[in-house]
Amino acid sequence: MRAKILIIDDDPDIVLALENRVTWMGHEPVTAGNGKDGLRLLQQEQPDLVLLDIQLPGLSGLDVLQHLAGLARHEDAPSRWLSGSIMPPVIMLTAFGTIELAVKAMQLGAADFVTKPFTGDHISVVINKTLAALSLRRQVDALQREVADRYGPIVGDNKKLLEQLGLARQAAASTVTVLVLGETGTGKEVVARAIHGWSPRKDKPFVAVNCAAIPKDLLENELFGHEKGAFTGAVKREAGKIEIAEGGTVFLDEIGDMSLSLQSHLLRVLQDQTFYRVGGTQPVHTDVRFLAATNKDLKQAIKQGAFREDLYYRLEVISITLPPLRERMDDVPALARHFLGQSAKFGIAGKPTLSEAALGVLTRYHWPGNIRELENVLTRAVILSAGGVIEPHHLHLSSSASPAQEPDHTEEPRFYHEKMEAYSRKVLLEALHRNDWNQTRAAEDLGLQRTYFTKMLRQKNISGRPPRPGSSDSWTNS
Numbered sequence: 001m002r003a004k005i006l007i008i009d010d011d012p013d014i015v016l017a018l019e020n021r022v023t024w025m026g027h028e029p030v031t032a033g034n035g036k037d038g039l040r041l042l043q044q045e046q047p048d049l050v051l052l053d054i055q056l057p058g059l060s061g062l063d064v065l066q067h068l069a070g071l072a073r074h075e076d077a078p079s080r081w082l083s084g085s086i087m088p089p090v091i092m093l094t095a096f097g098t099i100e101l102a103v104k105a106m107q108l109g110a111a112d113f114v115t116k117p118f119t120g121d122h123i124s125v126v127i128n129k130t131l132a133a134l135s136l137r138r139q140v141d142a143l144q145r146e147v148a149d150r151y152g153p154i155v156g157d158n159k160k161l162l163e164q165l166g167l168a169r170q171a172a173a174s175t176v177t178v179l180v181l182g183e184t185g186t187g188k189e190v191v192a193r194a195i196h197g198w199s200p201r202k203d204k205p206f207v208a209v210n211c212a213a214i215p216k217d218l219l220e221n222e223l224f225g226h227e228k229g230a231f232t233g234a235v236k237r238e239a240g241k242i243e244i245a246e247g248g249t250v251f252l253d254e255i256g257d258m259s260l261s262l263q264s265h266l267l268r269v270l271q272d273q274t275f276y277r278v279g280g281t282q283p284v285h286t287d288v289r290f291l292a293a294t295n296k297d298l299k300q301a302i303k304q305g306a307f308r309e310d311l312y313y314r315l316e317v318i319s320i321t322l323p324p325l326r327e328r329m330d331d332v333p334a335l336a337r338h339f340l341g342q343s344a345k346f347g348i349a350g351k352p353t354l355s356e357a358a359l360g361v362l363t364r365y366h367w368p369g370n371i372r373e374l375e376n377v378l379t380r381a382v383i384l385s386a387g388g389v390i391e392p393h394h395l396h397l398s399s400s401a402s403p404a405q406e407p408d409h410t411e412e413p414r415f416y417h418e419k420m421e422a423y424s425r426k427v428l429l430e431a432l433h434r435n436d437w438n439q440t441r442a443a444e445d446l447g448l449q450r451t452y453f454t455k456m457l458r459q460k461n462i463s464g465r466p467p468r469p470g471s472s473d474s475w476t477n478s
């Protein structure tokens, strides 16, 4: 990360030395000789990190620090500071004999302090350490906001749904395994997250593993981790998702796609709460709660010899079946309102609303892709209607909205956002096609992280499997 670093010190020699060091480290220095200029540059330049002398003439270092803490809490904080939730970390430069002031600075939120005189190497180490912590905080913050955006509240009060949620709530308090069943896009992951959130483990990690998205031979490593030297390239011991989730919950999505050999490993974990890392000989004890989901008929898979019966009974101590959207059409208006309320995240001004006719189309449509499809249809409609009233033609659903009909993507897009959406669908589908629908290879082909690629497929309602003739995922479309 190339960081912008603000140096505030009244000693020109120190400023020059720090400026040189910061430049040498590959970062961008900005300098101020007093506290007042420092505060102005803080607002103007939005630095990533501040090196602040504690003894400044006029406005002292502690005064600047206090201002900064107040500014970070303020609603008008610069946007790069993530709505004020993260202020740039401050490293205090202190002189011998000012250690008490340094302690006070740490109490006010300074990240670290360095006592003068210091060497260039020492300041480099402290800067690197502080920037690494900042980068982690930013990642965590971004992830938390992404998860909160994507998995908000469970909307709906359909009777069938509420019955299942009641069961989920009761199960949440215990450590039993819960199997969440339902068609694609019915909200299985949303409910799994809710079970975790209602459980005593809520402050521990929730780790989701999509068993269908990870190639079979890599899934074992993903779940159980590996020992150093387990295979070529295993240069150190790595924890798997189960270890990462220690004390929390592991959500095994698409469990029906797990290989038989891995199913037997998983069974052992469920029975003994122990597992072996790949290449390991020592059992690792674990305390995690497992939730699993599938849209497959596991009983059928058992008959076909593709799923272990003993594992099935371990998993479905409690099973929850989420109704498809076509069986809870009374929830469509509330879900639609919920998704329209999120339209600000597409940068669309105004308050989009649905016309009576558009709502009629939504409540007559069959929704094969369930809530995810509804979300995608409304996202597109918000963009096409530019945040105004959504009419039936913005929905791109067939006017008759007869059962089993899918959204009509074949019409030539007209508007900028629509064209961009169509183009990115085309890029994803072409990559899948080029790589025989192998999602890992397609992601690599586009230079994307596998998880990001899967997320894009979901967002665009692309199944990731070879299309049925005439379906909207045909790669030659658009």
Ligand SMILES: Nc1ncnc2c1ncn2[C@@H]1O[C@H](COP(=O)(O)OP(=O)(O)OP(=O)(O)O)[C@@H](O)[C@H]1O
Binding pocket: 150, 151, 152, 153, 154, 155, 156, 182, 183, 184, 185, 186, 187, 188, 189, 190, 191, 253, 295, 338, 371, 372, 375
């Ligand atoms: N009750 C709900 N209220 C609000 N949003 C929901 C609800 N259920 C699902 N969603 C939204 O619908 C989308 C799909 O949900 P989710 O990923 O949980 O479905 P899923 O059943 O796990 O799908 P898949 O089987 O394809 O993995 C998500 O964007 C989620 O936020």
